[in-house]
Structure formats: structure tokens, C-alpha cells
Amino acid sequence: MTAQGSAATSAVRSAQIDRDAGIASVTLEVNGAIRCIELEPRVSLLDALREHLQLTGSKKGCDQGTCGACTVWVDGRRVLSCLTLAVTCEGREVTTIEGLAADGDLHPMQRAFIEYDAFQCGYCTPGQIMSAIALIEEGNATTDEEIAEFMSGNICRCAAYPNIRAAIRQVRDAAV
């Protein structure tokens, strides 16, 4: 099992919902910027990011929680954004792949993915990188077996797994 799951399990903060109009007003902090959006209460965090905020780095693979391509962080914890309702993220910090680079410098994990050729088509890569960074912070990257287990929610149809694990090892070892 991975540590991925729905942000709805944390403390509840309420979005404002106009039930007559069927519209919710949601305020999120996305990659450090406050973003206010209006959407239908049924909209997933993934669709809110991609369709309402034009942050298309997070990918829609399966839209049912089985591929990990949509992985983002909510309050620093990785979640599957396709299974997370945007209204449950009211007032929370959301980090996407677009938020990793600082002052134009790629995150070390992004650089490691390039260095170790850890992608082919690249479709799964944003989710892989968001999970990989969280994995190390969770302390679940001590062995190859552990990396494989705790990255098992992120599917790579190009089977770049050995290279992904090599990139993770490099960042893990550089951090100690």
C-alpha cells in the first residue's frame, strides 16, 4: 500500500456552497499563491487544477485512483487528486509539479529523473516525482523493496521503474 489517499480524511474546512445555483466557492493556496475558484461541488481537485487553474502538469490517467498520474500534495501529504473533491481542500496548501522549481532551478528530484533517464513518454512523470519526493520525506525509501512498495501506486506504462528507483536513491543518498 502507498500513503496516498484522499485529503478529505483531514480536518474539515468548509467551502461556501450555493445549493440553489449548484456552485461552490473554493479558496486554495496553490504553489504559494491564493487562488479563488467557483466550480460545481462534484469537481475533483485534479479537474480544478487542470480545467480551472490551467495547471496541466498533473495528469489524468485513469481518473479512478489506480495509476498515480494525478498525484499532488495537500498540506504536504501526497494525495490522488482525481479522488479528492476540490471543495474538501478549502483553505489548504496544494503543491503541484509546477510548484517544485525554485527561482528557475529544478528540484533535485526533477534533475535526478533527467540524469537517470527515468522516463520515456513522460506521462506518469509528474506524479512519479511528487510521490518520490514525499516517499523520502516519509522515510519510506530505505531499500529498493521499500521504494517499490511505496511507489506502487504510481504506474509507469513505459516500465521505467529501474531508472525511477535509481533517481530516488540518488536524491535519498544526497540528503544524508
Ligand code: FES
Ligand atoms: Fe488519479 Fe489515475 S488519474 S490515480
Ligand code: FES
Ligand atoms: Fe511513459 Fe511512465 S514514462 S508512462
